[in-house]
Amino acid sequence: MATVSVLQMNSGATWAENKAKVEALFAQLPAARPQLVLLPEAFSCFGAGEANIRQHAEPLGQGPVQEYLSALAKQHNVWVLAGTLPILSGTRYAAASLLFNAQGAQCARYDKLHLFDAAVADNTKQYRESRYTQPGSQVRVVDTPFGRLGMAICYDVRFPELFRQLRTEGAELISLPSAFTKVTGKAHWDILIRARAIENQVYMLAPNQWGEHADGRETWGHSMIVDPWGVVVAQQSSGEGIASATLDMKALEAVRANMPVLAHNRFEVRFIHE
Numbered sequence: 625m626a627t628v629s630v631l632q633m634n635s636g637a638t639w640a641e642n643k644a645k646v647e648a649l650f651a652q653l654p655a656a657r658p659q660l661v662l663l664p665e666a667f668s669c670f671g672a673g674e675a676n677i678r679q680h681a682e683p684l685g686q687g688p689v690q691e692y693l694s695a696l697a698k699q700h701n702v703w704v705l706a707g708t709l710p711i712l713s714g715t716r717y718a719a720a721s722l723l724f725n726a727q728g729a730q731c732a733r734y735d736k737l738h739l740f741d742a743a744v745a746d747n748t749k750q751y752r753e754s755r756y757t758q759p760g761s762q763v764r765v766v767d768t769p770f771g772r773l774g775m776a777i778c779y780d781v782r783f784p785e786l787f788r789q790l791r792t793e794g795a796e797l798i799s800l801p802s803a804f805t806k807v808t809g810k811a812h813w814d815i816l817i818r819a820r821a822i823e824n825q826v827y828m829l830a831p832n833q834w835g836e837h838a839d840g841r842e843t844w845g846h847s848m849i850v851d852p853w854g855v856v857v858a859q860q861s862s863g864e865g866i867a868s869a870t871l872d873m874k875a876l877e878a879v880r881a882n883m884p885v886l887a888h889n890r891f892e893v894r895f896i897h898e
């Protein structure tokens with residue numbers, strides 16, 4: 625049975641400082657070695673505006689952030705889910721989640737489908753992710769040695785159809801790297817994640833940003849791993865840190881066999897491309 629770890633970060637503006645944070649967290653991985661480690665959304669550069677994102681954006685397969693993660697995966701012999709980093713996409717950037725295997729090869733990419741354009745009663749007030757982000761156009765599921773992984777990001781959690789589609793395509797685990805705000809996180813974070821886990825009978829792996837960031841924006845933390853019955857099996861409430869859990873695929877199969885919601889479903893989900 626595989627162990628997975630989600631890393632909670634307080635990412636700053638620059639890769640130099642965030643790289644040091646990633647390194648420090650990897651040095652604290654549990655003795656029961658995880659096979660998969662997940663980083664939060666915007667782990668490499670966060671909360672310092674569009675010019676800063678542009679400076680950190682990399683072409684797919686090139687650049688210091690991807691090179692570092694590839695080496696890190698290999699060095700620690702773990703799969704690494706690189707929450708999101710800005711990947712050049714035309715004249716803009718995709719908020720891309722990249723998966724590296726334990727040999728350091730980049731083997732899956734998912735671009736955030738739903739962009740966070742919303743008003744929130746916090747000190748940022750207006751979020752306009754679509755101003756600088758190129759949305760994805762594909763749903764992504766990938767086989768790993770520890771289960772079939774569906775990929776999602778942050779605000780996507782509010783769109784249950786995506787998660788039903790991932791389950792329909794065989795997902796057993798779903799990654800949800802996030803930078804969920806403090807205000808919306810307090811109201812909705814655990815409920816949304818647990819609901820997606822329960823209704824789709826999957827493990828939800830949700831590393832989040834925590835604390836105050838360069839532009840004063842605040843994120844909620846509470847990074848968590850939720851099992852297919854909806855139980856929060858690991859959580860890092862506040863501060864930087866690591867939450868780890870062992871995946872029990874027999875228990876997942878039992879939940880599905882006892883209550884076959886996928887077979888009972890009377891609705892069909894269709895992904896609408898742009």
Ligand SMILES: O=C(O)CNC(=O)[C@H](CS)NC(=O)CCC(=O)C(=O)O
Pocket residue numbers: 665666669670671739740751752753778779782803804805808809
């Ligand atoms: O833009 C960046 O640098 C990194 N990306 C983010 O911080 C994104 C877009 S602004 N945040 C979210 O999606 C929060 C969603 C959320 O909090 C909710 O759904 O309530």
